Amino acid sequence: MSIVSASLDHAGKPDRAFNAEALDADARREARGMLALLSLGLFLVFAVIIVPIGWLFWLSLFDEGGQLSAANYARFFEQASYIKTFVTTFKVAFTVTGACVLLGYPLAYMLSQLPRRAASICLIFVILPFWTSVLVRTYAWLVILQRKGLVNTWLMDLGVISQPLPLANNFAGVVIGMTHIMLPFLVLPLYASMKTIDVDCLRAGMNLGASPAATFRQIFFPLSLPGLASGLVIVFVLCLGFFVTPALMGGGKVIMWAMRMEQTTSLYSNWGAGAALGVVLLAVTLALLGLFHWLLGTRATGVWSRR
Amino acid sequence: MTKRLCIHGLAIAGLLASVAVPASAADTITVASWGGTYQEAQTKAFFDPTAKELGITIKQDTTNGLDDVRLQVTGNAVKWDITELGADECARGSKEGLFEKLDYNVIDKTGINPKLVHDDWVGISYTSVVLIYRTDVFGDKGPKTWADFWDVQKFPGRRALSGSQATETLSVAALAKGIPIDKVYPVDIDGALQSVDKIKGHIDAWWTSGAQAMQLVKDGEVDMASIWNGRAGTLKKSGAPVSFSFDQGVLTADCMVIPKGSKNKDLAMKALAKFVSPDLQANLPLYVDNGPANEKAFETGKIPQDRIKDINSSPENVKKQVLQDPAFWRDTLVEATEKFNNLIQQ
DSSP, X not given: OHHHHHHHHHHHHHHHHHHHHHXXXXXXXXXXXXXXXXXXXXXXXXXXXXXXXXXXXXXXXXXXXXXXXXXXXXXXXXXXXXXXXXXXXXXXXXXXXXXXXXXXXXXXXXXXXXXXXXXXXXXXXXXGGGGSOHHHHHHHHHHHHSTTSHHHHHHHHTTSOSXXXXXXXXXXXXXXXXXXXXXXXXXXXXXXXXXXXXXXHHHHXXXXXXXXXXXXXXXXXXXXXXXXXXXXXXXXXXXXXXXXXXXXXXXXSSOOXXXXXXXXXXXXXXXXXXXXHHHHHHHHHHHHHHHHHHHHGGGTTTTTSOO | XXXXXXXXXXXXXXXXXXXXXXXXXXXXXXXXXXXXXXXXXXXXXXXXXXXXXXXXXXXXXXXXXXXXXXXXXHTTOOOOSEEEEEHHHHHHHHHHTOBOOOOTTTSOOTTBOGGGBOSSOEEEEEEEEEEEEEHHHHTTOSOOSHHHHHOTTTSOSOEEEESSOHHHHHHHHHHHTTOOGGGSSSOOHHHHHHHHHXXXXXXXXXXXXXXXXXXXXXXXXXXXXXXXXXXXXXXXXXXXXXXXXXXXXXXXXXXXXXXXXXXXXXXXXXXXXXXXXXXXHTTHHHHOSSEESBGGGGGSSOSOHXXXXXXXXXXXXXXXXXXXXXXXXXXXHHHHHHHHHHHHOO
């Protein structure tokens, strides 16, 4: 008995070790194979993202005389307009994201409840503006919203107002114009996630006596949150870099960060002045994404991570 | 066999052709300007006649201004042989060493304001910043001077000024303080900023492009504005109820340069000499409201008498206006613009 077990032990140990080694080697080979498959993508990420951003950061460290300096960053604190512009940018981004959620959620919910055919037709109307130039849509809003535009003319003809409402060339105009452009970016991921909600879960809730409102609140809404969070993040981040709409709808009074970059790039002779603005926006955006991730878990960044 | 020979023959012909192309490329230059109706006018006034006279090909491109030149020169990828810029951009680019020296043995500078004749850049045309107002609001009793524009009691109404061209807005702000046109330069920047501070609460839009200024006035979004004379002229011609004059206008020059590292420098010099010659300069006002930089153009007899009064750089109109000084803005632009932005971006 002891001899048998001893012999088994003697024979088994090297076998197991051998197997483990072979398995490890196999796993390593597989990992290398996988990496090789990824290499083209990794190279692209390196070449078109890491290198240019690194270069941007490098450029931002040099002043107009080509000397290493923090002048490009110090400017943010010396000139009041930079901080002001930065705050405006985030104010616009938050407001537009909020407006998109308020308009987009009910819209996406309606789309998700419609029969497939009707939903596809309605979706076309959501996607249609995508195919129209941002510039054209912004000018269209200008025609609608300005003092002698459609809205004000109608309201005044109807006697609702006696003075035209200030809807264009100000903050309100920028928010309206940008919300229109951003809405599909919220609705599409939200709709997609709402469609994946298992109807049986809702039926089960109703079956157990929950009212439609309670079913929505306790089952549907929490399940739609991942889609809402990813839509929200896309809209917010896109808003931060907006140029055309605020430039045309803001009447020069709503200056966003991208407009500031354009001004700074043409004003200073060194690329670093503009580059520093890009670096700061990137850093703050990444920090905010980190915050979203922390607050909402993987949901917010779910577009990028495994679901 | 014969087919193969034939292919060889074609290949050789192709090779010869490809050798021949660079030879003819030496007779081609590329000129960049602002595009739009202005560049179309320049094509008819300057580029086509020059190409014909010198027997060369002039290719065209459009520019966004000094950044583009800077990008090409510092990146060692100069694709333009001549490009247009605003005069203050020329002055700044010159300080940065972005341009080739001009040869005034080839280019005749007679008739061009000495302030626009420099080692490495030369004036090409003028734009004016003028005060425009809507006649359906004010009749013909609208604001005529910048002091009127600043007087919100006497002339209530909605106003727009340029938010992107600090130099121009500071110049009109100085005029609004009552400074006579020959004393505006050198601009007292802090004084002009105080003047902007007084009006800024009454400004409904700070425009950032010529098209925007035009749209604001055309759609009645504002009742009065500062605007470029070309845009003002277009509005008037299209039948909009507007009025403007060159009184207290601010004349800003455009200039042309040869970017450093241009491959056809000598030919570009000859072409540039043609562009600024009185004969071709006189063509410009036939197509567009931007006046010629060479005042000898008015002596050629090519410009009809009734057209002269509408041209911002005619001797009569020049007397009514302030000439913006590029050398002044070369040294003060950055600081003044930052201060201006701090003031209006609040």
